[in-house]
Amino acid sequence: MGQTLVEKVISRNAAGKVSAGEVTMCPVDVVMLHDGTGTLTIQEFLRLKQEGFPLAKPDRTLVFLDHMGPCPRIEMANDHISMRRFARENGAVLYDVGSGVCHQLLVEKWARPGTVVLGADSHTCTSGALGALGTGMGSTDVAVAMATGCNWFRVPETFRVELSGCLPRGVHAKDIILHLAGQIGADGATYKALEFGGPATSGLSMSERFTLCNMAVELGAKTGMFASDETTRVYLAGQGREQDWEPIGPDGGALYEKVIPIDLGRLQPMIAQPHAVDNVCTVAGVRGKAVDQIFLGSCTNGRLDDLAVAAGILRGRKVAAGTRLLVMPCSPDVTRAALEAGYIRDLFDAGAVILPTGCGPCSGVHLGLLGDGEVCLSTTNRNFKGRMGNPTAFIYLASPAVAACSALTGTISDPREVM
Amino acid sequence: MPLIQGKAWKFGDFISTDLIAPGRYFHLRSNLAEFSKHVLEDANPDFAREVRPGDVVVAGKNFGLGSSREHAPTIMKMAGVSAVVAESFSRIFFRNAVNIGLPVITAPAAGFIEEGDRVEIDLAAGILKNLSRGSQTTFNPLPPFMIQILNDGGVVNTLIKNKGFCL
Numbered sequence: 001m002g003q004t005l006v007e008k009v010i011s012r013n014a015a016g017k018v019s020a021g022e023v024t025m026c027p028v029d030v031v032m033l034h035d036g037t038g039t040l041t042i043q044e045f046l047r048l049k050q051e052g053f054p055l056a057k058p059d060r061t062l063v064f065l066d067h068m069g070p071c072p073r074i075e076m077a078n079d080h081i082s083m084r085r086f087a088r089e090n091g092a093v094l095y096d097v098g099s100g101v102c103h104q105l106l107v108e109k110w111a112r113p114g115t116v117v118l119g120a121d122s123h124t125c126t127s128g129a130l131g132a133l134g135t136g137m138g139s140t141d142v143a144v145a146m147a148t149g150c151n152w153f154r155v156p157e158t159f160r161v162e163l164s165g166c167l168p169r170g171v172h173a174k175d176i177i178l179h180l181a182g183q184i185g186a187d188g189a190t191y192k193a194l195e196f197g198g199p200a201t202s203g204l205s206m207s208e209r210f211t212l213c214n215m216a217v218e219l220g221a222k223t224g225m226f227a228s229d230e231t232t233r234v235y236l237a238g239q240g241r242e243q244d245w246e247p248i249g250p251d252g253g254a255l256y257e258k259v260i261p262i263d264l265g266r267l268q269p270m271i272a273q274p275h276a277v278d279n280v281c282t283v284a285g286v287r288g289k290a291v292d293q294i295f296l297g298s299c300t301n302g303r304l305d306d307l308a309v310a311a312g313i314l315r316g317r318k319v320a321a322g323t324r325l326l327v328m329p330c331s332p333d334v335t336r337a338a339l340e341a342g343y344i345r346d347l348f349d350a351g352a353v354i355l356p357t358g359c360g361p362c363s364g365v366h367l368g369l370l371g372d373g374e375v376c377l378s379t380t381n382r383n384f385k386g387r388m389g390n391p392t393a394f395i396y397l398a399s400p401a402v403a404a405c406s407a408l409t410g411t412i413s414d415p416r417e418v419m
Numbered sequence: 420m421p422l423i424q425g426k427a428w429k430f431g432d433f434i435s436t437d438l439i440a441p442g443r444y445f446h447l448r449s450n451l452a453e454f455s456k457h458v459l460e461d462a463n464p465d466f467a468r469e470v471r472p473g474d475v476v477v478a479g480k481n482f483g484l485g486s487s488r489e490h491a492p493t494i495m496k497m498a499g500v501s502a503v504v505a506e507s508f509s510r511i512f513f514r515n516a517v518n519i520g521l522p523v524i525t526a527p528a529a530g531f532i533e534e535g536d537r538v539e540i541d542l543a544a545g546i547l548k549n550l551s552r553g554s555q556t557t558f559n560p561l562p563p564f565m566i567q568i569l570n571d572g573g574v575v576n577t578l579i580k581n582k583g584f585c586l
Contacts, residue, residue: 023562023586039449040489044575051579068445075446082449122487122511138489138515140574144584152586186433187481191510220481222510276433363486364442384435384485389443391461 002251004158005225006193009133009248013116020157020255027150029115029132031057031142034064034102036363037120039079040139041146042086048147056149058091062102062110067359069097072366100331100357103127103299106134107210108331112236112244113228116153118145123299123381125216129209130236131228131248136217156193156222157257159184163200165265170415172309173208174301174379174399176262177215178270182280184260190220192257195250200264201226206235207303214300215381218277269414271377272397275385283402289412290322291396292374295388296403297328297355298362301379304329304337306400311343313404313419319351320410325403326368328355350407364389377412379403420570423501423522423540424550425473427532430462432479436512438462439483439491448490455494472499475540477532479505483512492516502540504528504547517565520573526558542566 003011004020011017014026033041045055055061063083071077080097087094095105102119103126111117113131117124120142127134137151145151161180167173181188194216196209204212209226216224226232227249236245269283296302296310307329319325327347329335335357338344348354355361361368362380370376370393378388383395396412405418438461440454447454459466476495482505483491492515495503502522506529516523522542532538536551545560560566564586571577578584 025584025586036445036448036486037488040493047575048578052582053578073446075449079449120487120489122485136487136511138487138511138518140489140518141514144518144574144578147578148584150584152584186484187507187509190481190507217511220484220509363445364437365445369443382437382485384437386437386441386443386461387435391441 001255002253004193004254004256005195005227005250006133006156006158006223008250009114009116010153010155012114018155020155022155024153024155025150026116026153028118028145029112030060030062030110030117031145032062032064032102032106032119032124033142034066034121035069035079035083036067037139038063038083041120041143042083044140044143045146048143053147055090055092055146059093061092061146062095063087063092064095064102065097066101067363068365069358098356101299101302101359103214104330108239108333113232113246114248118142118151122217123214125221125223126210126214126299128216128223128225129206129213130232131226133223135223156191158193158195159189160256160259161194161196162198162259162261163196163264164198164261165200165263166203167264167267170401170419171267171269172399172401173204173211175267175270176264177212178272178280178397179262179267181219181272181278184219186218186276186278187220192221194219194221194224196224196226202229202231205305206231207305211300218381269399269402269416271402271412272383274383274394274396277383277397283398283412283414286412287414290375291377291406291410291412292323293368293370293376294323294325294403294407295361295368295376295378295380296325296400297330298380299330300381301400302328302330302334304334306379307338307343308341309400310404311346313401314350314407315346317350317408319407323407323410325352325407326355326361327352328361329357331357361388377403377406420542420566423475423542425475425501425538426471427475427477427534427536427538428466428470429529429534430476430478433481433484434462434478435485436483436488436491437485440488440494451490451494451497454490455497458494458498467498470498470500473501474499475538476500476503477528478503479529480507482508484509487511489515489519492521493519496521517568518574520569522569524558526556528556531556542569
């Protein structure tokens with residue numbers, strides 16, 4: 001019988017051919033920890049090291065200081081000291097403050113098709129867009145992988161998301177995944193793999209694929225994956241990593257637990273309302289709602305094409321009085337490219353606050369906490385109560401186009417009406 | 420593993436890790452004793468103050484969804500929680516709980532247990548009793564390797580004991 005993409009990736013890394021439902025040990029190609037989860041990871045790893053387990057792959061162990069840098073509190077600065085020391089003493093790769101969001105750096109520099117990428121962060125599924133099994137686990141699971149070079153995996157059943165048609169003007173990748181969240185719910189794919197395929201995939205850029213896979217975990221999935229194809233090759237070549245590319249995809253006769261067709265041509269701009277990612281409606285359904293803060297950034301939607309869409313809408317115009325727009329590119333490469341393309345200038349001139357690259361606002365740590373009862377429209381991936389630091393605030397999730405248009409009007413706005 | 424006994428605390432569906440271990444306490448991630456004083460406070464402000472060792476959390480669907488932060492099950496355990504019974508769990512929370520030695524039981528128990536009821540859990544046999552009401556239900560026990568991890572007090576202890584991983 002044919003294999004799904006995730007079965008194929010686990011099979012070629014584990015000891016032999018495995019199918020959905022089996023539990024197997026599997027080597028991990030790259031592990032990642034960051035300053036939100038890393039101190040606990042390091043604590044557990046050091047217990048293992050003391051018992052004779054050295055760091056298995058120092059040159060493929062990545063330590064990111066992205067969630068709370070530059071530090072807003074002394075406790076965090078002290079955590080950073082201990083994480084830098086750990087990286088230095090164990091030969092791990094350190095990405096210090098300002099080096100970018102872990103998931104973006106993973107796809108730019110590290111994740112490769114056909115391998116297993118394990119991160120102490122739930123959005124590690126972003127790397128699945130490259131044809132890898134990218135998945136998030138907790139601190140201890142990552143410590144186990146650091147100490148042994150592998151971990152146990154239950155081979156997930158797969159939901160095939162069959163994409164057809166073309167996105168209409170004003171509708172973007174974010175709208176696809178919000179639509180899917182609304183359809184199947186925040187636990188609709190628990191323990192499953194989402195495999196995106198179909199005739200529309202060849203037209204989706206890597207950045208759009210990253211957006212879709214990034215939010216697979218919001219539906220409960222273990223990973224979201226795309227086959228590695230020509231688009232993947234061109235992307236990796238552009239990163240100077242063509243040698244990391246290889247084609248990998250599901251077999252023709254693969255067994256899927258469910259096939260979910262989506263006709264992109266029928267989609268509209270979508271929005272997730274407080275306090276759940278699956279509390280989804282069309283933007284038209286909540287248009288006119290006043291917004292205090294707009295956040296454009298994150299591993300979901302902080303890439304160059306996201307900034308380009310927003311700059312295109314805001315160029316020569318101004319953010320509405322009474323609304324603040326925060327912009328945070330998700331990596332140094334994205335920042336540099338956005339500077340060279342003039343997007344940062346466009347957004348700055350429109351009145352945006354340009355923030356250093358990182359994860360602060362999305363995880364409620366710093367650089368944009370919300371006041372009591374405030375409303376935020378964000379291009380990030382979560383709108384749980386308290387997510388952006390204040391349990392009395394209200395978070396809406398939408399695309400960069402909706403964010404930019406809403407920044408212009410100060411209220412939730414449909415790009416098809418504003419552009 | 421001995422029987423687990425304790426008082427039930429009830430929570431609803433979709434209790435996220437942001438509700439269990441709020442992001443605004445990020446600065447306490449290296450001070451878990453302090454962090455545990457805020458466990459679940461956005462879901463029930465009285466819980467952290469009044470929870471007692473042995474108490475059991477009973478919840479609905481998709482418990483622990485969201486962030487991978489292992490601090491969520493860790494500070495629940497530190498606060499005294501001896502087990503979580505839920506209709507379903509998010510994938511990462513489930514693994515994290517087992518890894519740190521906090522038993523997780525998948526059973527639709529919300530209609531069978533009321534807040535404050537005394538419950539008893541036999542993990543290996545898969546029996547959940549409501550001692551206050553004299554009723555009981557069964558659940559699928561965890562796979563043996565997970566029971567072993569719980570008996571060892573967490574996966575790091577298992578690895579140290581076995582000098583490696585064996586499923």
